[in-house]
Amino acid sequence: MQMPDPRMIQLVMSLRGGGVTDATVMGALERTPRHLFVPQRFGDQAYDDRALPIDCGQTISQPLIVALMTQALKLDDRCKVLEIGTGSGYQAAVLARLARRVYSVERYRTLSREAEARFEAMRLSNIVTRIGDGSIGWPEQAPFDRIILTASAPTRPDAILEQLKDGGIAVAPVDRETRQVLVRYVRECDSITETDIMDVRFVPLVKGEARAL
Numbered sequence: 001m002q003m004p005d006p007r008m009i010q011l012v013m014s015l016r017g018g019g020v021t022d023a024t025v026m027g028a029l030e031r032t033p034r035h036l037f038v039p040q041r042f043g044d045q046a047y048d049d050r051a052l053p054i055d056c057g058q059t060i061s062q063p064l065i066v067a068l069m070t071q072a073l074k075l076d077d078r079c080k081v082l083e084i085g086t087g088s089g090y091q092a093a094v095l096a097r098l099a100r101r102v103y104s105v106e107r108y109r110t111l112s113r114e115a116e117a118r119f120e121a122m123r124l125s126n127i128v129t130r131i132g133d134g135s136i137g138w139p140e141q142a143p144f145d146r147i148i149l150t151a152s153a154p155t156r157p158d159a160i161l162e163q164l165k166d167g168g169i170a171v172a173p174v175d176r177e178t179r180q181v182l183v184r185y186v187r188e189c190d191s192i193t194e195t196d197i198m199d200v201r202f203v204p205l206v207k208g209e210a211r212a213l
């Protein structure tokens with residue numbers, strides 16, 4: 001049997017302290033080695049509970065936030081999930097362990113390609129990537145059981161929430177004046193109820209495709 005990485009044990013303990021109660025979510029994080037998703041120069045900080053820089057001026061999210069967002073989605077293995085903002089691919093890899101299929105959109109080609117190489121190396125074959133503007137969702141694949149935004153929307157992301165199935169759940173950071181709030185949306189028929197979860201800090205959701213990189 002493989003010895004558990006002591007850095008991972010410590011991370012799991014801090015996630016527990018931060019409110020991660022769902023054992024399946026914890027298991028998904030434990031089986032997703034974060035050092036494979038961070039630039040080599042940050043390898044020694046891969047298991048710290050903090051966001052880290054990745055290419056293209058973006059960030060890999062803090063593990064606690066990844067866990068809490070995943071937990072808020074209440075996933076099961078029948079779920080078809082949309083993620084906006086592939087970034088390093090870490091959040092997508094965690095989702096892929098709990099859902100049937102993950103569709104992940106990223107505006108930077110470099111990041112999308114790098115993430116795809118990681119998914120392949122880890123044999124995560126249920127993640128479909130796309131390079132483009134995720135602020136319009138992924139119309140060709142809609143509707144989705146679950147949707148997650150990992151970049152902060154300037155206002156309620158209605159165009160994306162349109163692609164949520166009846167009974168579906170979405171989580172997204174949304175700008176509120178000087179703050180960003182993580183919001184959970186639930187669609188019931190044509191109405192959407194929303195609940196604030198906590199204050200967060202994400203990179204902004206940028207409209208349009210990236211010109212370079």
Ligand code: SAH
Pocket residue numbers: 058059060061084085086087088089090091092105106107108111132133134135150151203204205206207208
């Ligand atoms: N889920 C990522 C977090 C990456 S940060 C991870 O686990 O590492 C958010 C990402 O959203 C960035 O890579 C950024 O380029 C991307 N992004 C921002 N606006 C976007 C848009 N309109 N469409 C697609 N991706 C976008």
